[in-house]
Amino acid sequence: MKYLKNNQIFGLIFIALFVVSCSTDEQPQVSHAELSKTATEVIPSSEIDQIILKSLQETGDFVWGNQSEELILSALLQTDSVLTIGYQAAGKELTNARIGLESVDNPEMQKAATDIIGMISGLNLTKQASNMRAIDESLIHTDLPLLELKVYSLEALQNLRSMQEVRYFEPRGYEFDYNLLNDDQTARILSDSGCENEPETITASDYSIIAPGAKSSWNYDQMGISQAWNQSTGAGITVGVIDTGLSPDQPALNGSFNNGQSAGRTVQSYGTYKTGYWWWKKYDGPTDQCGHGTAMAGVVASPRNTFGNALGVAYNSNLISVRGTSDVIFNSGNEKDGVAEALVLLAKRSDVNIISMSIGDLFSSSKVADAIRYAHNRGKLIFAAAGTSTTFTNWVGVIFPATMSETVAVTGVKEGNGYQRCDTCHSGSQVEFTVIMERAGSNSKPLTTALYSNDPSTVGGSSVATATASGIAALVWANNPSWTREQVLDKMKSTSDLYPTRNAEYGYGNLNAAAALN
Template sequence: MKNTFKILSMLFFLALIFQACKEDEQPMISGSDQMKNQDSIIPQDEIDQLILQSLKETGDFIWADQSDRLVWSALMHSDSTLTIGYQPSGETSANSRIGLEEVSDPRWQNAARKVLELVEETQTQNQSPRFRIAGESSVVHSDLPFIEVKITDIGVLTNLRQMGEVRYLEPRGYEFNYALLDTADPDARYLSDSGCENDPQSISSSDYVVINPSAKSSWNYEDMGIQNAWPQSTGQGITVGLIDTGLSPDQPLLNASFNSGYSSGRTVQKYGTYQTGYWWWKKYDGPNDQCGHGTAMAGVIASPRNAVGNAVGVAYNSNLVSVRGTSDVVVNSGNEKDGVAEALVLLGKRSDVKIISMSIGDIFSNSKVADGVRYAYNRGKLIFAAAGTSTSFTNWYGVIFPATMSETVAVTGVKEGTGYQRCDTCHSGSKVDFTVVMERSGTNTKPLTTALYSNTPSTVGGSSVATSTASGIAALVWGKNPGWSRDQVLQKMKETSDLYPSKSSEYGYGNLNAAAAVN
């Protein structure tokens, strides 16, 4: 039935294309010119070298700035699916409207129709376009203004670029070879497990304080003013959305024991937007953490003030909505970009979600995910994103995406002590907004959190834990001032940070101070 439904849906939209009026048609590229271009696919290693060069020179790689031949070659080296961001013709502020205007609006629908019509007209006569279903029944995503379509002809790209209805063109499934980053820093190691490690650990008693009823408060909570903030706020009534690798069903404190000890009257919910499979057959892979990173981040944000000797979260009375949008912390595959974008829409639609925490990212931007960020931001969400953690490009690479976006709050980690020294694996740069103390100077010990299983804590490091800590502090501030807007909460966090009103070129406004922020 599902296959039949997809086929009927496909025929329906093709019918719309053929029946649509033909005004404002774009000039077509000839078939002979297309074949000449298609004979010269740029090798994948050359594409990766161009990406690496751009990262070194500009700190980013933007597909929209690349030639048709480069984008088309990337399509041919991946799943040949092109993501097309669209907008009403003549729109100059489409990005700022994402999430506020529905794509079902006739102006947006007309733009999508024109884009699809052009794709159909440009494809060679013996190669009908094969559309990827971006939702259950439509070639057009149901909430975000993009279309995804199988492309075989380079002329499609050339003609689409001439349309006022097109915002961007990107290959959906192309994956950069991260091993090349080692060549940029020969003495470094590439973090191949992508943050997937979260087993219980033996932790020195000097690295935590036991608080009632028997929870372990991480050593860095005192540095961040968190313990002194709790008499004023515990995050009660505030819902934090977490986009990461999911929650482990084997960690009781993030499941049945979420309300235990001194934590009560709150909820935890789990969703999964990450899918596996290919464009013609995909399925959701569930909300359960198969990596460990998401469980660790959830523990830092909202683990209960428990009686079993496990770690306590920063906002231990807040609500939590976990969305498994990715399989690890590097959002580089097509399915992961789909999952994260869908997660942002899911959380953006929920009026109860105030804060979104994203300790994930990639070394260069992706427009589909950026559309998801704007969707959530334009609906009032306060979005925290990790500045970046690695062992392969820390020494030369700055803040990663989506922390580079103006709609997100970029957070990185620093070592304890006077002055500012970033953690051994943390990124820094002009895009950073705040820092969190999360690494001991002498031992490099990281903060406590919940492990995948067991009542014995684990530790977690990098800008990931800094981001989840900042998200928890924001929940404390919002819990103290439930009537405030996102901008008021963020301004209070700035004003009470260590370096305010100055802003460092590497560390933003510096260390957050939870106690000062809730007073």
């Protein structure tokens, strides 16, 4: 994420925080010997995970802010000890609608951050462990009202709880054990294809060839997408895809991005995901090392090409790919950093209209939530996947950030009469739209671009549904370039299959691109 060291911002305080070398940024920073010296009995991670699991089963979410200081300290001491703290000016509540609009540089905000840092640093210096070394400084985000620093004492957390300058605090690096979701120890919240995106031999009945030689996925006719192309191809609209990056070996999304009937548009790649320690990290680059990001980018914007690859829904839109995460679950501290920074990057660009996020996590991250609000408050239309499980778990509902009111949650359904979610898709009250993305008989999934080759692959789950919805939004916006985000969204709603009724599991139902353009 974009941070400045506190002395760069304020020139007031140099905070000496002591950390231990370790193999990854998520590993404990305090030794077992030091843990045994703390006045607080440390709750083991196995018990913390059970508390998280119970909350997910009973409420559909887990919120660190609702937990005891003892539990949060235990999570800190068993990971990287870094606490993420959302702050605000003393006596002035920072509402969600102001995040991204309220400057973090004004004197009152600076004082709030300074006061928090001063309190914690003083306590840390009295809690020095004998094996701690390597001086470091606290980190203050340059755009979002949050800061991060190491915390080792219960007293610090108790003080934070009582400070009016504090909006929230939560452990940066704690990771829930996803194996607890299912008895066979294989359940994860993933795309149907996860990180596999190899070229495939596609059955001829699952696509049609359209001029000048591109493959159009079987579901495009059913979603009104093929019909919509007579009026709009997404030209002039920019879609940002936050995912696992873009493969440089996929011609359709690189040198051949302007090919066939796709012309005059741009594709850009960025990387905001970092690897390494909290105090020393480096960007991992924009290259997709998973496959999922390339697949999602292809669904949105692959060209109407001459060489037989899949074409995207908005094949004349501009594309910005941001590698914000290493896989589709952003559950590590570095991944949350990367996704938040990606949101800020796209939010600050005036040319970006739509943000597509076919990624998520089981429960909320306040840091990522701040970044979502930052982008939303700058007028971006954000689509997020409702969730997909490789091993189906009936009780799992819509996942974060699709649970947020600032995002538009999308899930996938099977073709045919009535509504039946895809075999691995999640649904729930937060779902706004559905996309047909699974054949009733064969369970075939829609076409997209593979990591390499001019032969397409297929992709499933709520991931492809979200990317498809983002592409449809680009078609609508391109047809009405003066519209606001709300007008685009209202048009998509009013022309959806179930409107004006809202279903408890499927929202307004299947989108209809052609109807939304009339």
